[in-house]
Amino acid sequence: MEHGSLNDPSKATFSFVDEDHTLANSVRFCLNQESVPFKLLPIALKKSLLLLCDELTRMRYCCSPRVSVCGYSIPHPSDARVNIRIQTTGDPAREVLKDGCQNLMLMCQHVRGALDKAVADFRMDNPTKMETKSDSE
Amino acid sequence: MNEKENKGGNNDEPNKKFSIWDLPDVPMGQLPPHLQLQKTRVVCKADAPIHTDNISYSGAYASIGVDNSVHLDLFRDNFKVNVIRLTKEDMEFDMIGIDPALANAFRRILISEVPTMAIEKVLIAYNTSVVQDEVLAHRLGLVPLKADPRLFEYLSANDTPNEKNTIVFKLHATCKRGERRTVYSEELKWLPKGSELIKEAGQADSKPTTYTSFTCSQDMLPEFSEDPISPSEDKIILAKLGSKQEIELEAHAVKGLGKTHAKWSPVATAWYRMLPEVLLLEDVEDEVAEELVRRCPDKVFDIEDIGHGKKRATVARPRDCRLCRECVRGEGWEERVELRRVKDHFIFTVESTGVLPPEVLFTEAVKILEEKCERVISELS
Numbered sequence: 193m194e195h196g197s198l199n200d201p202s203k204a205t206f207s208f209v210d211e212d213h214t215l216a217n218s219v220r221f222c223l224n225q226e227s228v229p230f231k232l233l234p235i236a237l238k239k240s241l242l243l244l245c246d247e248l249t250r251m252r253y254c255c256s257p258r259v260s261v262c263g264y265s266i267p268h269p270s271d272a273r274v275n276i277r278i279q280t281t282g283d284p285a286r287e288v289l290k291d292g293c294q295n296l297m298l299m300c301q302h303v304r305g306a307l308d309k310a311v312a313d314f315r316m317d318n319p320t321k322m323e324t325k326s327d328s329e
Numbered sequence: 330m331n332e333k334e335n336k337g338g339n340n341d342e343p344n345k346k347f348s349i350w351d352l353p354d355v356p357m358g359q360l361p362p363h364l365q366l367q368k369t370r371v372v373c374k375a376d377a378p379i380h381t382d383n384i385s386y387s388g389a390y391a392s393i394g395v396d397n398s399v400h401l402d403l404f405r406d407n408f409k410v411n412v413i414r415l416t417k418e419d420m421e422f423d424m425i426g427i428d429p430a431l432a433n434a435f436r437r438i439l440i441s442e443v444p445t446m447a448i449e450k451v452l453i454a455y456n457t458s459v460v461q462d463e464v465l466a467h468r469l470g471l472v473p474l475k476a477d478p479r480l481f482e483y484l485s486a487n488d489t490p491n492e493k494n495t496i497v498f499k500l501h502a503t504c505k506r507g508e509r510r511t512v513y514s515e516e517l518k519w520l521p522k523g524s525e526l527i528k529e530a531g532q533a534d535s536k537p538t539t540y541t542s543f544t545c546s547q548d549m550l551p552e553f554s555e556d557p558i559s560p561s562e563d564k565i566i567l568a569k570l571g572s573k574q575e576i577e578l579e580a581h582a583v584k585g586l587g588k589t590h591a592k593w594s595p596v597a598t599a600w601y602r603m604l605p606e607v608l609l610l611e612d613v614e615d616e617v618a619e620e621l622v623r624r625c626p627d628k629v630f631d632i633e634d635i636g637h638g639k640k641r642a643t644v645a646r647p648r649d650c651r652l653c654r655e656c657v658r659g660e661g662w663e664e665r666v667e668l669r670r671v672k673d674h675f676i677f678t679v680e681s682t683g684v685l686p687p688e689v690l691f692t693e694a695v696k697i698l699e700e701k702c703e704r705v706i707s708e709l710s
Binding site: 301 | 430688
């Protein structure tokens with residue numbers, strides 16, 4: 193995996209080898225969701241929001257997306273390579289990509305936990321169904 | 330953002346400009362209903378579906394002041410999994426609150442990137458059956474093996490086959506004179522001590538070696554001593570033998586991914602569909618209701634009596650709808666019935682070939698996506 197970047201760190205293209213739509217589409221989705229959390233807004237803005245607005249309005253004004261362009265392309269299907277293009281609203285593209293991947297990992301862990309819990313609940317509610325090998329439904 | 334300054338101005342001193350959000354009947358922070366429909370539902374018209382794209386960009390509705398991002402906490406609160414059916418071989422469950430990108434990633438990983446064991450090399454000592462060597466070897470490769478791939482390592486080109494990366498099977502079948510018989514997969518015998526075929530020695534006086542070098546027997550491991558490795562189905566037909574035909578061979582199984590060859594895919598298949606939603610846009614009564622119930626092959630609609638001998642159609646089982654669109658085909662039906670799909674509610678079905686139970690397979694697939702992300706993060710740091 194390499195990356196190609198210019199003098200401006202907020203715009204970069206990352207080239208992943210041996211990857212395909214599986215990872216690229218998931219990372220693209222997570223990057224699209226990236227936005228500045230309330231804690232990281234400038235202090236003056238935070239103070240004014242806390243004083244003047246209620247919770248609902250404050251949440252609304254938290255929409256400050258970090259990514260302006262995010263997309264991926266596969267240059268040739270025989271080549272196992274994916275190019276992910278990221279253009280941000282100021283932050284270095286590397287950091288945004290790292291945060292996006294981090295978020296994706298946390299989402300996956302949560303999915304796993306939820307599935308395990310759901311399977312355990314199902315088994316508790318249906319102890320006899322586990323014995324049948326084939327389903328007659 | 331201008332609105333922010335306005336709001337600040339409003340609370341401090343009376344101002345001529347006002348924010349539209351101050352009006353009492355405008356719901357704050359929410360999308361208007363037509364945009365909400367566009368964002369969360371695919372509407373399936375009679376000719377083609379509309380609103381199929383996913384508006385996932387966090388700033389998509391910034392101009393009307395609505396935050397479209399899904400912070401991790403919001404995801405955690407909204408995400409639900411319900412298991413509908415779980416047997417040893419297949420599983421059907423609902424995932425609610427997840428994006429199609431992730432659902433598709435899990436499906437793709439399940440099909441092609443969860444490793445399994447499958448027969449790769451077949452050493453044929455004797456084959457007088459009508460099934461050619463290569464055809465027999467191909468069939469053997471496709472037999473699913475009940476061996477946990479997490480206990481084995483990959484075998485690369487310059488490794489020697491040993492007990493950590495190879496499983497050895499033997500097949501010796503003969504047919505008596507004047508009879509015919511079928512060779513089933515249950516006749517594949519596991520050899521825990523490794524290969525028994527002797528390699529032709531290069532030098533005359535060197536020790537005879539086999540094709541594998543096992544240092545210890547595989548059934549010493551606790552997982553295999555109680556549950557010996559075997560094909561996951563017994564009655565798979567491998568070959569048919571006629572009178573006095575014989576097959577004697579040894580098969581070596583290694584770990585691989587479905588990406589390389591479909592024999593290494595751990596699922597018969599895995600698929601998902603979005604939850605169907607069927608709406609009756611107007612009251613459908615009497616003969617029209619009867620016709621609607623008759624039209625649907627999946628029995629999605631039901632008739633209920635509303636008194637005075639009148640009948641009305643209701644949607645009883647929207648989940649069974651397979652989107653055949655019979656109910657919206659023809660004149661005037663599109664005004665009565667609307668077919669929709671919920672964009673973030675996926676009904677996943679995983680059919681395992683017997684290698685691992687389906688819930689374990691899905692967990693492995695999620696782990697593999699996490700590993701990919703970890704690799705990306707470590708490369709970037």
